[in-house]
Amino acid sequence: MSDPSEFKKTQESSPFGKAGRGAMAGVKLAMAAVGGNLAVASGVTMTLIFGMVLVLCLAVTLIIDSANPAQGLAIALGVTLLFNTAAFFISPWIMDLTQQWLYHTRWVDMTELESRSPETAAVIARVCSEKQFQPPRLGIIDDQNPTAFTYGSLPNTARLVVSEGLFTYLDDDEIATVYAHELGHIVHWDFAVMTVASTLVQITYLIYTFARRLGRSGGEKAKDAAQTIALVAYIFYIIGTYMLLYLSRTREYFADHFAAETTGNPNALSRALVKIAYGLVEEGKRSKEPSVMMEGTRALGIYDHKAATSTGTAYRIAAAPEQIGRVFSWDLFNPWAWWMELNSTHPLTGKRVRALSTYAEQLGLDVEFDMARTVREGNQLNKGKLYGNFILDLGLYSAPSIGFFAGLVMGVFLSAAGSSLGFIAFPLIGLGIGILIKTLVSYPNYGNAPATDVLTLMSDPYASPLRGKPAQLQGDLIGRGDAGYAFGSDLQMQDRTGLMFLHYCSRFGPIGNFLFGMKKAKSLIGMQVHTVGWFRRGIAPWMDLIELRSDSGTVVNSYHRFWSFLVAGGLTLLGVVLLFV
Numbered sequence: 085m086s087d088p089s090e091f092k093k094t095q096e097s098s099p100f101g102k103a104g105r106g107a108m109a110g111v112k113l114a115m116a117a118v119g120g121n122l123a124v125a126s127g128v129t130m131t132l133i134f135g136m137v138l139v140l141c142l143a144v145t146l147i148i149d150s151a152n153p154a155q156g157l158a159i160a161l162g163v164t165l166l167f168n169t170a171a172f173f174i175s176p177w178i179m180d181l182t183q184q185w186l187y188h189t190r191w192v193d194m195t196e197l198e199s200r201s202p203e204t205a206a207v208i209a210r211v212c213s214e215k216q217f218q219p220p221r222l223g224i225i226d227d228q229n230p231t232a233f234t235y236g237s238l239p240n241t242a243r244l245v246v247s248e249g250l251f252t253y254l255d256d257d258e259i260a261t262v263y264a265h266e267l268g269h270i271v272h273w274d275f276a277v278m279t280v281a282s283t284l285v286q287i288t289y290l291i292y293t294f295a296r297r298l299g300r301s302g303g304e305k306a307k308d309a310a311q312t313i314a315l316v317a318y319i320f321y322i323i324g325t326y327m328l329l330y331l332s333r334t335r336e337y338f339a340d341h342f343a344a345e346t347t348g349n350p351n352a353l354s355r356a357l358v359k360i361a362y363g364l365v366e367e368g369k370r371s372k373e374p375s376v377m378m379e380g381t382r383a384l385g386i387y388d389h390k391a392a393t394s395t396g397t398a399y400r401i402a403a404a405p406e407q408i409g410r411v412f413s414w415d416l417f418n419p420w421a422w423w424m425e426l427n428s429t430h431p432l433t434g435k436r437v438r439a440l441s442t443y444a445e446q447l448g449l450d451v452e453f454d455m456a457r458t459v460r461e462g463n464q465l466n467k468g469k470l471y472g473n474f475i476l477d478l479g480l481y482s483a484p485s486i487g488f489f490a491g492l493v494m495g496v497f498l499s500a501a502g503s504s505l506g507f508i509a510f511p512l513i514g515l516g517i518g519i520l521i522k523t524l525v526s527y528p529n530y531g532n533a534p535a536t537d538v539l540t541l542m543s544d545p546y547a548s549p550l551r552g553k554p555a556q557l558q559g560d561l562i563g564r565g566d567a568g569y570a571f572g573s574d575l576q577m578q579d580r581t582g583l584m585f586l587h588y589c590s591r592f593g594p595i596g597n598f599l600f601g602m603k604k605a606k607s608l609i610g611m612q613v614h615t616v617g618w619f620r621r622g623i624a625p626w627m628d629l630i631e632l633r634s635d636s637g638t639v640v641n642s643y644h645r646f647w648s649f650l651v652a653g654g655l656t657l658l659g660v661v662l663l664f665v
Contacts, residue, residue: 111446113344113345113446130277130280133281133324136323136324137320176237183245187225203260206260207267230250230387231385231386231387232263233381254356261343264347265386274331274339285328344443361433364389387433394433396583410458415433418547420622424623437453438458470545477548477550487514491513495507508659514659516656517652519655532554533555535558537582550620556614561575561577561613564605573597574587577615585624586627586632589643591646615629615630
């Protein structure tokens with residue numbers, strides 16, 4: 085679609101009818117096992133992160149060789165409390181300035197919002213009246229990527245910001261559920277918890293950098309202490325980051341639940357999530373650079389734009405909603421999905437839509453995306469194949485590391501027996517063999533690669549980021565894989581069913597990739613092509629390219645397997661040579 089303004093018109097021909105909404109809003113809906121416990125997640129996250137920051141502040145204070153440790157403790161406590169209190173109240177104002185500078189946020193009143201989405205204005209007025217807090221400050225960013233986010237420190241001073249894309253891609257009832265979702269963050273106070281928790285996690289990183297610099301100067305004793313604290317601070321930073329990600333995912337489930345209860349329209353929020361993903365994909369295709377707004381608000385937004393590809397490309401080209409449900413089966417049942425979600429700020433879309441479907445069922449509504457059918461089909465999957473392959477794949481994924489450390493152990497053992505070069509040779513051999521094993525699994529024979537389409541590939545619940553699935557696709561090259569990199573060598577291809585990223589690898593390595601991106605890639609965009617490659621699926625799908633052939637006769641070859649074999653063989657051969665030197 086060339087113009088986003090045409091989107092609303094085309095919805096009339098969409099095969100997706102609206103499944104209906106509850107007769108009244110405010111009905112209590114059971115969450116069952118969805119999302120965990122927000123209060124526990126918030127309390128544990130804040131307590132542990134605050135404790136880590138306190139320990140680090142104390143440690144840094146003691147490094148300075150304070151003559152009075154008790155005084156050092158008091159200073160550490162005071163500085164920590166003062167800093168976090170200030171951060172809690174000041175950070176929203178800092179974000180206001182940042183948004184004005186980066187995104188040119190325009191603040192609007194309720195009258196303007198009501199003219200654009202009457203149901204939204206009614207929802208905001210009702211929720212604020214029932215919960216007894218002031219309406220949030222309302223902002224709109226002139227960006228067609230659909231998103232919404234909330235930030236602040238107190239409910240009465242919260243900010244609720246959306247993009248113009250939300251009004252482009254969503255209907256009135258869908259917009260209202262998105263605003264209700266964001267109001268849920270305010271009602272639950274999790275927006276404030278996230279503001280403080282994010283600040284605390286950043287403090288651990290600042291302490292890490294400070295201690296690392298401190299470890300480069302001073303006395304030997306102070307250096308050792310500083311290096312130890314730097315290591316501990318970095319470990320705390322990693323732990324804090326994953327705790328923050330878990331809290332972020334949990335709060336999204338609760339905000340979805342609040343929106344379903346408040347509007348009585350969980351189907352509209354399901355539809356909104358899918359259409360937001362579609363809008364992000366459409367805008368990504370048109371944009372020459374990545375959206376600064378989407379990158380900067382990833383953790384705050386209603387949807388993680390990096391996960392939009394699978395859902396967005398399936399929308400509107402699927403013959404029926406249940407086909408999108410089959411794309412969600414990977415989110416619900418593939419153990420790789422759980423593994424990938426650990427690094428995500430948001431739950432996988434399939435899990436959110438499944439939860440919203442249960443709320444629709446409680447309201448006695450038809451479900452727009454038939455997740456019950458998807459669950460029934462998922463329960464019939466070969467669990468041994470799913471989990472057996474996952475466990476095996478984890479080992480194979482780590483084969484190079486396992487080989488290296490196994491060789492290191494053997495080298496140490498032989499070095500003790502008098503073979504000095506074995507300490508170097510065996511790790512190289514082990515690493516080479518590990519890479520070879522991983523390569524054989526990742527890049528299987530593609531001689532009989534079947535012709536298929538993007539939607540069919542994405543509907544495979546057994547798809548893996550490790551085991552490449554040989555496939556042939558036909559479609560149009562619509563842009564670079566990374567819209568913001570002028571010399572990017574990866575490409576985007578669209579067939580009649582969806583979008584696929586094509587990962588290119590030159591026979592000349594990174595230099596060849598750069599030259600291909602600089603001289604060749606741009607001339608290919610717009611061509612109709614036939615591609616062969618290995619399909620993989622993580623949070624987003626992609627294909628490791630083998631061959632690309634255009635209708636005009638242009639041929640591009642890619643060498644993923646070649647380089648893997650070359651590196652594996654080179655390391656193994658070098659290790660063997662060292663053994664006989």
